[in-house]
Amino acid sequence: MPSPVYDVVCIGGGAAGAVAAVTASAAGARVALVSKEPVGGGNTKISRGAMCVPGLVAGDSAEVMAQDIVRCGEGMSNPKIVAQVTSTAAEAAALLESMGLVFDREGDGELSRAVLKQTGGHSFPRTVEVATRGAAWNQALRTGIAASAVDVFEDTIAGKLVVHDKRVCGVLALDLQRGEVLRLAAKAVILATGGAGFLFYPHADNATTVTGDGYALAFEAGAELVDMEFIQILTIEGGWFKSRVRLLNRDGEEVLPNLGRQTRAQITAAFAREMARGKLSDDGALLFDPADGKSPLVPVWPRVHTFLGGVRVNEKGRSTVPGLYAAGETAGGLQGADRLGSSALTQALATGITAGKWAAEERHRPAPSPLEGSDGLDISTNGTVRQTKLIHELQAAAWGNLGLLRSSASCQKALDIVGRIQAQIPDISATPTRGYNAGVAEALELKFMATTARLVAHAALARAETRGSHLRTDFPDRDEALGRCNFVLSRQGDDVKVRAEPVGSTTWD
Amino acid sequence: MGLKTFTVHRFNPDTGELGAVEYRVPGTVGSVLDALTYLRQHVDGDLQFRCSCVAVRDTRCGLCAVIINGKPRLACRTPLRNGMEVAPLRQPGPLRDLVVDHGYALRRLRDLGLCASAPPQAWPARVVQPPGRRQLMGCTDCLGCISTCPTYSTGGSFGGPYEFVKLAQLWLNDRDTGDRLAQANSLGIERCDGCRACYCVSGVPIVKQAILPMLKAARERAPV
Numbered sequence: 118m119p120s121p122v123y124d125v126v127c128i129g130g131g132a133a134g135a136v137a138a139v140t141a142s143a144a145g146a147r148v149a150l151v152s153k154e155p156v157g158g159g160n161t162k163i164s165r166g167a168m169c170v171p172g173l174v175a176g177d178s179a180e181v182m183a184q185d186i187v188r189c190g191e192g193m194s195n196p197k198i199v200a201q202v203t204s205t206a207a208e209a210a211a212l213l214e215s216m217g218l219v220f221d222r223e224g225d226g227e228l229s230r231a232v233l234k235q236t237g238g239h240s241f242p243r244t245v246e247v248a249t250r251g252a253a254w255n256q257a258l259r260t261g262i263a264a265s266a267v268d269v270f271e272d273t274i275a276g277k278l279v280v281h282d283k284r285v286c287g288v289l290a291l292d293l294q295r296g297e298v299l300r301l302a303a304k305a306v307i308l309a310t311g312g313a314g315f316l317f318y319p320h321a322d323n324a325t326t327v328t329g330d331g332y333a334l335a336f337e338a339g340a341e342l343v344d345m346e347f348i349q350i351l352t353i354e355g356g357w358f359k360s361r362v363r364l365l366n367r368d369g370e371e372v373l374p375n376l377g378r379q380t381r382a383q384i385t386a387a388f389a390r391e392m393a394r395g396k397l398s399d400d401g402a403l404l405f406d407p408a409d410g411k412s413p414l415v416p417v418w419p420r421v422h423t424f425l426g427g428v429r430v431n432e433k434g435r436s437t438v439p440g441l442y443a444a445g446e447t448a449g450g451l452q453g454a455d456r457l458g459s460s461a462l463t464q465a466l467a468t469g470i471t472a473g474k475w476a477a478e479e480r481h482r483p484a485p486s487p488l489e490g491s492d493g494l495d496i497s498t499n500g501t502v503r504q505t506k507l508i509h510e511l512q513a514a515a516w517g518n519l520g521l522l523r524s525s526a527s528c529q530k531a532l533d534i535v536g537r538i539q540a541q542i543p544d545i546s547a548t549p550t551r552g553y554n555a556g557v558a559e560a561l562e563l564k565f566m567a568t569t570a571r572l573v574a575h576a577a578l579a580r581a582e583t584r585g586s587h588l589r590t591d592f593p594d595r596d597e598a599l600g601r602c603n604f605v606l607s608r609q610g611d612d613v614k615v616r617a618e619p620v621g622s623t624t625w626d
Numbered sequence: 627m628g629l630k631t632f633t634v635h636r637f638n639p640d641t642g643e644l645g646a647v648e649y650r651v652p653g654t655v656g657s658v659l660d661a662l663t664y665l666r667q668h669v670d671g672d673l674q675f676r677c678s679c680v681a682v683r684d685t686r687c688g689l690c691a692v693i694i695n696g697k698p699r700l701a702c703r704t705p706l707r708n709g710m711e712v713a714p715l716r717q718p719g720p721l722r723d724l725v726v727d728h729g730y731a732l733r734r735l736r737d738l739g740l741c742a743s744a745p746p747q748a749w750p751a752r753v754v755q756p757p758g759r760r761q762l763m764g765c766t767d768c769l770g771c772i773s774t775c776p777t778y779s780t781g782g783s784f785g786g787p788y789e790f791v792k793l794a795q796l797w798l799n800d801r802d803t804g805d806r807l808a809q810a811n812s813l814g815i816e817r818c819d820g821c822r823a824c825y826c827v828s829g830v831p832i833v834k835q836a837i838l839p840m841l842k843a844a845r846e847r848a849p850v
Binding site (some may be wrong): 154155156157158159162163170207208210211212214215216217218219220222224225226227228234247248249251252253255256257259260261262263264265271272294315318319321322323324325392428483503505533546550552553554555556 | 637638639640666667671672674677678679681682685686687689694719722724725727728729731732735736740741742743744745746747748749750751752753754759760761763765766767792795796799801802803825
């Protein structure tokens, strides 16, 4: 049977992917959504479920929020993408509410100032919340997808993008229930697979399925990536609390003033400072004081939270490879060197809507050929290596060398270890079987995490300065010359090529 | 500390049967999910079970819902005790070991029309949401509740707790235009009267905020 031909295939069923699919379908495209977990899952489902929307209080606007994003991003953000996202944020919130999510309001139904939060770096209160957090997003997104005409493939992991004549024309995916390869021809593909926080497990707060799939798929397909050195590490964020919360070291000293107004990068840098001074607790933690008159101090540790870079796209979500788009945490360019609290879900929805809209335009193109039956996924079987062992080694190497602090030596060490792990991947034992087999998905995810680690190491090595979430022990200060460029990664054969590009220079259509 | 022994009833798709396997894990292993993870890493790398949010404290993805000693529970929240019996959820159909077909849920929403999207309103709109709906939006689609229902059968005409929660989310949404009480009747909500067996492993108030209010409203509307 010939493979189905879609106008748009969305890979990833979280906030960005689901909304991209719904948007493209509503625009008239024939859309498929491929998702490893049930739709609505991943990080979206276990998130705080808050998003920032400009213009809810007097004086605020999309322009002011854009300035806040650019300031927090320490000059690394693409201004065209920032403008696109901030001007789409309200539409995104309205879309989610049309799917049945109701952000918390006053008793009379007003979204007043009193129900908004203001986290560090925001100039105005603009964060809306929902009581049941990510679970509510999961409900709404599934309702929206169910009501749409999108063809949904759950328990399905994308393994490879198909490229002909330098254009992406399809996806090879693995149906985990049947153990069979699913071949989807497409006029456009949107990567919305989230970030890669699970690469740093257990020093991360991400779902187990957040393994950098989109970064690796894009890289293998010849697309460029940007800002892969910027990974947000979250220790604690003060702006969510009503009281004057504090962060203390082992001597009871406040490690930085006014915790509620600090950005996440500032807080994590403070953690690194206290670590260097030997002022962490015996558990290696700082102590969070809820300052509510009754709660004890809470130990807090830094954990990888969000990837701030990703596939290099323009403000339409288009990558450097025709036919390939990216949205959500998979797409780079918005956040730069650090991001504001509650901006990730705004990013997911706004870039999802935008990518969905522009990908749908490709439906007027001639249909690609159905994919050949001979196109396969190379997942090795009958090997001797357990992938869980390699995954643990990779995760430890990532946190130890690319986590809180980096150096030229640590980046190089990461590359050496990743190389040794990648060399063992062909020897993995992972046979697809009937019924459900997570082992095959794990083998693919190991590949994707290894590629992502390689990309992060190259980018972190290139940026010889400390900026935002990227902390270099051998270059502890900012370098203003580097403040004018992003580091762009591309594939040449098996090599990762790194070059500097002026900030925001995404000039393709 | 000594070892803990427990039994996993693993579904085999080739035979269509559950097979009981007894396992021993170190006594230091905490939750049932920790035990399953330990087994997968050290004893049987092909043991299949779902989980997603293991790295995050104080959150629930619902994917690890299984039957423990006869009742649906979240494996991550259930301390492992000697002699425990772990089995896949009774509904919908099992796929392999402890994994069931979660794809059933979205197909069911579509087949039964348990979805709708209203056109987006101007933002921000004034919206009053009943507190009950706010709680119902905490559902994680873990499908554990279906295994608590004595009446539900996969693919049948009776709605059951999961579907009545979805229906109530729509019914309690001011902007929804469907006749959800008629849908509740056609899904057999009357069969819930006096039952109250269902519950949610995550505390979503199925009976109090979905089933009883819809039953009451459907009756008030019915012709005498």
